[in-house]
Amino acid sequence: xxxxxxxxxxxxxxxxxxxxxxxxxxxxxxxxxxxxxxxxxxxxxxxxxxxxxxxxxxxxxxxxxxxxxxxxxxxxxxxxxxxxxxxxxxxxxxxxxxxxxxxxxxxxxxxxxxxxxxxxxxxxxxxxxxxxxxxxxxxxxxxxxxxxxxxxxxxxxxxxxxxxxxxxxxxxxxxxxxxxxxxxxxxxxxxxxxxxxxxxxxxxxxxxxxxxxxxxxxxxxxxxxxxxxxxxxxxxxxxxxxxxxxxxxxxxxxxxxxxxxxxxxxxxxxxxxxxxxxxxxxxxxxxxxxxxxxxxxxxxxxxxxxxxxxxxxxxxxxxxxxxxxxxxxxxxxxxxxxxxxxxxxxxx
Numbered sequence: 001x002x003x004x005x006x007x008x009x010x011x012x013x014x015x016x017x018x019x020x021x022x023x024x025x026x027x028x029x030x031x032x033x034x035x036x037x038x039x040x041x042x043x044x045x046x047x048x049x050x051x052x053x054x055x056x057x058x059x060x061x062x063x064x065x066x067x068x069x070x071x072x073x074x075x076x077x078x079x080x081x082x083x084x085x086x087x088x089x090x091x092x093x094x095x096x097x098x099x100x101x102x103x104x105x106x107x108x109x110x111x112x113x114x115x116x117x118x119x120x121x122x123x124x125x126x127x128x129x130x131x132x133x134x135x136x137x138x139x140x141x142x143x144x145x146x147x148x149x150x151x152x153x154x155x156x157x158x159x160x161x162x163x164x165x166x167x168x169x170x171x172x173x174x175x176x177x178x179x180x181x182x183x184x185x186x187x188x189x190x191x192x193x194x195x196x197x198x199x200x201x202x203x204x205x206x207x208x209x210x211x212x213x214x215x216x217x218x219x220x221x222x223x224x225x226x227x228x229x230x231x232x233x234x235x236x237x238x239x240x241x242x243x244x245x246x247x248x249x250x251x252x253x254x255x256x257x258x259x260x261x262x263x264x265x266x267x268x269x270x271x272x273x274x275x276x277x278x279x280x281x282x283x284x285x286x287x288x289x290x291x292x293x294x295x296x297x298x299x300x301x302x303x304x305x306x307x308x309x310x311x312x313x314x315x316x317x318x319x320x321x322x323x324x325x326x327x328x329x330x331x332x333x334x335x336x337x338x339x340x341x342x343x344x345x346x347x348x
Contacts, residue, residue, distance in 0.1 A: 206271035266322035
């Protein structure tokens with residue numbers, strides 16, 4: 001039994017090494033490797049589990065999983081951050097606060113009971129006023145959510161195109177604005193040139209292609225309604241959808257990166273990537289940029305709380321040379337299946 005378990009440990013270790021090597025490969029070239037972006041976070045937990053088991057059975061065998069964890073330090077450093085919370089003087093003098101939030105159309109504030117609806121709506125208004133972002137990048141926006149956000153009275157300037165789910169709300173003047181059209185209604189990217197304390201910045205609010213596998217996951221969880229063959233069929237359907245959507249996200253990330261590369265101003269990219277830090281989309285967009293979580297966050301930094309919880313798929317990225325972060329927080333709310341990400345930012 002021990003030899004069999006150790007053999008499994010060896011096989012898993014080899015799989016982990018492959019996952020580390022193929023992370024970030026363009027899915028247009030080989031889409032199967034894109035699944036590694038979902039498996040790498042899981043691999044850390046499984047290796048820790050093996051180490052824990054071997055401590056009680058035969059501790060020397062645990063060295064293998066420990067080595068695999070050490071070799072995976074690069075990927076692990078994108079999953080967990082250990083930054084100390086400290087005040088940065090520059091943020092007090094010329095800093096500003098940016099929030100990115102997939103608000104899910106604020107569907108969670110709706111209720112047939114008008115009194116409950118008003119209570120939930122007021123809770124959101126109170127939350128946003130208390131957070132008080134200077135720039136608010138929104139995904140899955142709609143007219144209902146737009147109206148409520150504007151009720152806060154926080155933002156003088158807005159860039160929101162009806163039938164496109166992304167938007168940018170700002171206390172600072174918007175000098176120019178536009179859209180990178182993905183040909184979709186929900187998934188889109190808007191940008192705005194914003195004059196922040198006398199300096200012009202380009203801000204992108206992005207929502208990359210959704211995986212659209214939530215219904216399939218719900219059906220898989222429903223043991224009573226699905227037999228084994230149907231579940232296998234659902235798994236195949238989920239893989240096909242993930243293959244299709246990962247390729248689309250790669251193309252969308254290429255479009256955004258190409259657009260941002262032409263900008264003469266410092267760039268901030270914020271939004272729902274629908275992909276982890278091990279994906280091609282993230283690797284493309286983080287090029288020459290700092291990730292607010294890696295710079296100032298702590299812990300795991302989970303942003304998605306839906307049917308596949310534990311994922312960090314919402315990001316704030318900024319030009320390394322021109323912009324820095326003072327603070328990063330993931331705020332816990334019940335308004336969406338995503339948690340908002342907020343960062344204090346200053347120009348160097």
